[in-house]
Amino acid sequence: MLTLVPSPLALRFGEGSGERFYYFDKQLHMTASSPTLFFAKPQLQALLNELRGRGYCVVGPTIEQEAIVYSELQSVEELPRGWTDEQAPGQYRLKRRDDDAWFGFVVGPHSWKKYLFPPKATLLSAEKTETGWAFIPRAADSTRYALLGVRACELAAIRIQDQVFLNGPYQDPIYRERREQLFIVAVNCTQAASTCFCTSMNTGPRCERGFDLALTEIDEGFLCEIGSDLGRDVVAACSAAPATPAQLQAAETARQQAVDQMTRHMDISDLPGLLLGNLDHPRWKEVGERCLSCTNCTMVCPTCFCSSVTEVRDLNMETVERERVWDSCFNPDFSNLGGSPVRNDTASRYRQWLTHKLDSWHDQFGTSGCVGCGRCITWCPVGIDLTEEVAAIRETPTP
Ligand code: SF4
Numbered sequence: 001m002l003t004l005v006p007s008p009l010a011l012r013f014g015e016g017s018g019e020r021f022y023y024f025d026k027q028l029h030m031t032a033s034s035p036t037l038f039f040a041k042p043q044l045q046a047l048l049n050e051l052r053g054r055g056y057c058v059v060g061p062t063i064e065q066e067a068i069v070y071s072e073l074q075s076v077e078e079l080p081r082g083w084t085d086e087q088a089p090g091q092y093r094l095k096r097r098d099d100d101a102w103f104g105f106v107v108g109p110h111s112w113k114k115y116l117f118p119p120k121a122t123l124l125s126a127e128k129t130e131t132g133w134a135f136i137p138r139a140a141d142s143t144r145y146a147l148l149g150v151r152a153c154e155l156a157a158i159r160i161q162d163q164v165f166l167n168g169p170y171q172d173p174i175y176r177e178r179r180e181q182l183f184i185v186a187v188n189c190t191q192a193a194s195t196c197f198c199t200s201m202n203t204g205p206r207c208e209r210g211f212d213l214a215l216t217e218i219d220e221g222f223l224c225e226i227g228s229d230l231g232r233d234v235v236a237a238c239s240a241a242p243a244t245p246a247q248l249q250a251a252e253t254a255r256q257q258a259v260d261q262m263t264r265h266m267d268i269s270d271l272p273g274l275l276l277g278n279l280d281h282p283r284w285k286e287v288g289e290r291c292l293s294c295t296n297c298t299m300v301c302p303t304c305f306c307s308s309v310t311e312v313r314d315l316n317m318e319t320v321e322r323e324r325v326w327d328s329c330f331n332p333d334f335s336n337l338g339g340s341p342v343r344n345d346t347a348s349r350y351r352q353w354l355t356h357k358l359d360s361w362h363d364q365f366g367t368s369g370c371v372g373c374g375r376c377i378t379w380c381p382v383g384i385d386l387t388e389e390v391a392a393i394r395e396t397p398t399p
């Protein structure tokens with residue numbers, strides 16, 4: 001028996017306009033008193049077939065250009081089976097595992113935000129006519145995505161983007177269309193990278209809510225927790241049976257391995273507050289000298305949401321498209337006001353990013369903007385590590 005419950009987030013933000021916040025909770029936040037199921041690994045293809053048969057575009061991890069990225073999957077053969085990723089500040093390498101694990105890696109340069117908040121979207125078009133311009137509204141996107149392999153920190157990132165795009169004064173219609181139809185198959189991490197710190201941010205590594213199904217991989221197959229009625233319907237295609245006590249114990253051991261491997265930590269006891277209280281700290285200048293303002297950290301971050309809108313016309317000047325594209329607070333033009341950037345040096349742009357992410361995000365959205373996935377550490381070409389920057393400021397606070 002499944003019971004609908006509003007999430008704590010919904011309760012906190014939903015007062016006064018409840019139904020809108022409750023919308024996704026109906027699908028995704030349920031107390032699952034169904035038994036945990038078990039199915040053999042080849043049955044994952046049956047799950048994939050079932051989702052595709054229901055009209056979903058299934059996207060999941062696969063290898064492209066020597067990295068594990070998210071892309072459309074037709075078959076489980078496209079998963080990075082037997083591969084893992086080694087990560088450190090400014091470093092990412094794929095490596096063969098000594099087993100055939102199907103999800104024995106962490107997170108790569110892609111995040112699921114590219115499906116919910118696409119890097120480029122047409123908002124409006126216009127065509128020249130004999131009498132003027134005809135404006136063509138954006139066509140609704142009917143693609144239904146099923147995300148396979150969503151980790152706990154990524155579930156947290158989706159919840160944060162729900163706050164940003166749906167629970168503010170303005171609802172983003174593109175995000176909403178895609179989010180309403182989303183099906184999520186989460187996967188519990190059974191290992192951690194050296195860059196992960198989700199335990200510090202209380203976002204993982206265990207998937208606790210916000211999924212339709214959540215898998216834990218063990219040698220002989222997958223344990224499967226059900227998070228929604230739709231998830232229960234879909235998993236019926238997998239010849240699943242209630243998990244045995246030995247299988248439950250094996251899954252617990254596998255999940256604990258990820259906790260035990262987590263070495264990176266960020267003290268959040270004085271966040272929010274610490275960074276906004278140290279806006280003149282010399283560390284900002286020091287990190288500004290190392291930072292290349294390349295925008296990588298914001299592009300890979302699963303919660304960053306800055307965008308710009310530009311008008312793009314064809315060479316004949318007969319059609320114009322208004323496009324929204326991802327942008328970054330590290331771009332000087334992003335704060336261009338009255339002919340010059342407000343944040344006109346790299347130190348001020350890094351400070352803007354980090355104070356927003358860890359401090360003022362709380363005032364704006366009621367949560368931190370960081371889920372501890374570590375992507376910005378791995379994909380920073382000069383290896384700048386936000387956990388080190390926060391620790392350095394804490395060690396020598398400005399008077
Ligand atoms: S700030 Fe860095 S660690 Fe935090 S969510 Fe973004 S990419 Fe992940």
Ligand code: SF4
Nearest residue numbers: 291292294295297380
């Ligand atoms: S912190 Fe690193 S990834 Fe981010 S803009 Fe600076 S150099 Fe690029």
